[in-house]
Amino acid sequence: MQDLGYYNGEYGPIDQMKVPMLDRALYFGDGVYEVTYTRNHRLFALDEHIDRFYNSAGLLQIKLPHTKEQMKKLLEEMVRKVDDDRLFVYWQASRGAGAREHTFPEQGEACILMMIRPGRLKDLGEKxxxxxxxxxxxxxxxxxxxxxxxxxxxxxxxxxxxxxxxxxxxxxxxxxxxxxxxxxxxxxxxxxxxxxxxxxxxxxxxxxxxxxxxxxxxxxxxxxxxxxxxxxxxxxxxxxxxxxxxxxxxxxxxxxxxxxxxxxxxxxxxxxxxxxxxx
The missing domain is CATH 3.20.10.10 (D-amino Acid Aminotransferase, subunit A, domain 2)
Known part of the structure; x- marks a missing residue:
């Protein structure tokens, strides 16, 4: 597979994935995200990115559905499904899906989205x-x-x-x-x-x-x-x-x-x- 998308447990090519219109990311930008890169299918600085992801979510009172270890395992599994070993890895959590109201959903749980595609670090020798x-x-x-x-x-x-x-x-x-x-x-x-x-x-x-x-x-x-x-x-x-x-x-x-x-x-x-x- 050349790229891979994920949304709340569903997988597929990025251009075929669908996000519900009621996801609060769409009408409020109500969510947090992280980005890292891989080489040899290994995610760089994963623990640090996960810590910041959970800290950002906590500051916005977003309830994440997975533990840190579960999130790391999910990301590592996703990366192994993509053919290229040098990858751009993006993941985000929105506050959830629900009617468009500014206040938080009563029992909302975060919606998790991931996107993985080929990507490389920029040449550090370039000015x-x-x-x-x-x-x-x-x-x-x-x-x-x-x-x-x-x-x-x-x-x-x-x-x-x-x-x-x-x-x-x-x-x-x-x-x-x-x-x-x-x-x-x-x-x-x-x-x-x-x-x-x-x-x-x-x-x-x-x-x-x-x-x-x-x-x-x-x-x-x-x-x-x-x-x-x-x-x-x-x-x-x-x-x-x-x-x-x-x-x-x-x-x-x-x-x-x-x-x-x-x-x-x-x-x-x-x-x-x-x-x-x-x-």
């Missing part, structure tokens, strides 16, 4: 362009909710500008990108925004912090500004699909390029970890 945009999202960015319209619009703006990502900021403070975390290298220090309610606690970001500690690179989890971003020795975008990607331009102006060896060491460390875990 990318970024743009900056005001962060107009809501104030629960730490929850990986499927309410993504502001991020969708920001990502489209970046695409139209010929760039990979949009860096968001609030009153000059850099938060994160449309679908990635953003960090900088400055004077040999890895600087990344704190995991407060304004950013998602990225799995790749956490792995980068761990890589820094292994390499003896100091880590500073404090807010930084757009001006500091533009003057940084390196600008780093991180997510489950890119791990650690360097930027060479923001808003059409050249950035980074002054700590290439440090960036390369970080990229090698996180890529080696991915390959060890998915061996």
């Amino acid at each position: 990318v362009g970024l743009i900056t945009l005001p962060d107009t999202r809501f104030l629960h960015c730490n929850i990986k909710t499927i309410n993504l319209i502001p991020s969708v619009m920001a990502a489209q703006r970046a695409k139209e500008a010929g760039c990979f990502e949009a860096v968001l900021h609030r009153d000059g403070r850099v938060t994160e990108c449309a679908h990635s975390n953003v960090s900088i290298l400055r004077d040999g220090v890895f600087v990344t925004a704190p995991t407060d309610h304004l950013i998602l606690p990225g799995i790749a970001r956490a792995h980068l912090i761990r890589a820094c500690k292994g390499l003896g690179i100091p880590v500073d989890e404090t807010p930084f500004t757009v001006d500091e971003l533009m003057r940084a020795d390196e600008v780093i975008v991180s997510s489950s699909s890119v791990l650690c990607l360097g930027a060479d331009r923001i808003d059409g102006k050249p950035v980074g390029g002054r700590a290439a060896q440090l960036l390369a060491a970080l990229q090698k460390t996180v890529l080696d970890e991915f390959e060890r875990e998915t061996r």
Whole structure:
């Protein structure tokens, strides 16, 4: 099988799967999600993604129908059913299905959707362009909710500008990108925004912090500004699909390029970890 979909116990090719119109994901975006990648049919950082999935669901008071171990087993079984060994793996939980009312269903249980298709990590050697945009999202960015319209619009703006990502900021403070975390290298220090309610606690970001500690690179989890971003020795975008990607331009102006060896060491460390875990 080339790809595989799942919805509440039913399996099939993605383009043949159906989702009920009463699923609250459709009319409220009332749900949470996770994404990871595989190599050799092994899911990368699965425990961390599952923990964040359950944390997001808990913050929205969504009752999940499976234990963490059951969810992991289901994902692992799904991955083995697909022919390609390098896969994009997406799963989400909505609050359930019911009449369109803003308040929660009385005895609702989450609807689980999964989607698996061929997908590979981005080449870490590639340099990318970024743009900056005001962060107009809501104030629960730490929850990986499927309410993504502001991020969708920001990502489209970046695409139209010929760039990979949009860096968001609030009153000059850099938060994160449309679908990635953003960090900088400055004077040999890895600087990344704190995991407060304004950013998602990225799995790749956490792995980068761990890589820094292994390499003896100091880590500073404090807010930084757009001006500091533009003057940084390196600008780093991180997510489950890119791990650690360097930027060479923001808003059409050249950035980074002054700590290439440090960036390369970080990229090698996180890529080696991915390959060890998915061996």
